[in-house]
Amino acid sequence: MNALSNETKLKIEKTIKNLKANKMDAYYCDNKEDACNLVKTLIKKGDVISSGGSVTLKETGVYDIITSSDYKYLDRAAEGITPEEVEEVYHKTFSSDVYFASSNAITENGELYNVDGNSNRVAAILYGPKSVILVCGYNKIVKNIDEAIDRVKRIAAPSNTIRLNIETPCGKTGKCITADKEGAELCSGCKSDRRICCNYVVCAQQRHKDRIKIIIIGEKYGY
Structure with a gap:
């Protein structure tokens, strides 16, 4: 955490402590390289x-790891995939070993806040896959649920509609x-x-x- 302010370091430490209190595992990595090494373990x-x-996942390089030949990746974006096959991937995901995503926001109280349209992501976070690993830059940390709601309305949702x-x-x-x-x-x-x-x-x-594991990185990633 050397490059971060003391205030940010304390915020991350508090968040990790409260995530663990809420029976989610939580880790801190200084950078994306350390995060990728952790993912492999x-x-x-x-x-x-x-x-x-x-x-x-793409900015950090985690996506490249999980889509490598070492693992059986269920690819909803495979070349030539049909809408019916995409739906099949969504359903197979519920019986997968590991599901990767990020979170729209993480509160200092140890809560995750996510908003979806199609909702395959939130569905898999809640139920199905044996393990869920969420990779997040420290920029996703907010004080409470009110700030999480505001973050989605001002940052996550607008950025994702543009991306998509x-x-x-x-x-x-x-x-919003x-x-x-x-x-x-x-x-x-x-x-x-x-x-x-x-x-x-x-x-x-x-x-x-x-079951849910959160990797917080001491760098800014995603929306």
Whole structure:
């Protein structure tokens, strides 16, 4: 944590402590190289692996690891794949050994906050895969759920609609139409048919200890 401010270091330490208190395993890595080395210790050759769409996984190099020939990767983006085959991948993911993704936000209280449209990602985080590994830059850490909600409305959702080339109001203005509205509720937003904020999930204390693992990196990645 050498390059980080003392305030940020304390924030990361508090977050990891509270994630563990909520029965999720949590790790800190100074950089993406250390994170990739850690990932290799958390999976084994021959594992059936799947992942959600994630800028962080690609930016850190984790995606290159899990799609290598050492593992059986369920690829929903394979060349020539049909819509029916994509659906089959989504369903097979529930019986996979390991599922990789990132998180829209992590609170200092040790909670995960994620918002999805299609919701294959949040579904797999909640149930199915034997192990879930979330790789996150420290920029995903927020104080509480209120800040997590705001982060999605101002950063995660607008950035992802642009990345996915989806026409929504937030993609044009850079923030949710309710971001500045006083008293706006959790699920308030646009009425676009292509809206990506459909299901809102908070992961707090878990029943299955350490099934969910969070790797926090001391660098900024993803949205």
